[in-house]
Amino acid sequence: MEFSKIIERINELARKNKSEGLTDAETVERDELRQQYLKTFKNNFRQQLETIEIVDDEEKPKH
Numbered sequence: 001m002e003f004s005k006i007i008e009r010i011n012e013l014a015r016k017n018k019s020e021g022l023t024d025a026e027t028v029e030r031d032e033l034r035q036q037y038l039k040t041f042k043n044n045f046r047q048q049l050e051t052i053e054i055v056d057d058e059e060k061p062k063h
Helices: 003-019 024-050
Strands: none
Touching: 003 024
């Protein structure tokens, strides 16, 4: 499922939970979507970290 769709559905379930409560099936779906969201978020964040390159702007001492 697309990342934005996961967030959209989680938000729908959160609104419904506040207003009228969730069925058992919706609670399971919400928990699964949260796990999917966290897994995707962590993978995306890890990819971003792996592309970071540290550059030192200071000159190296001359010998």
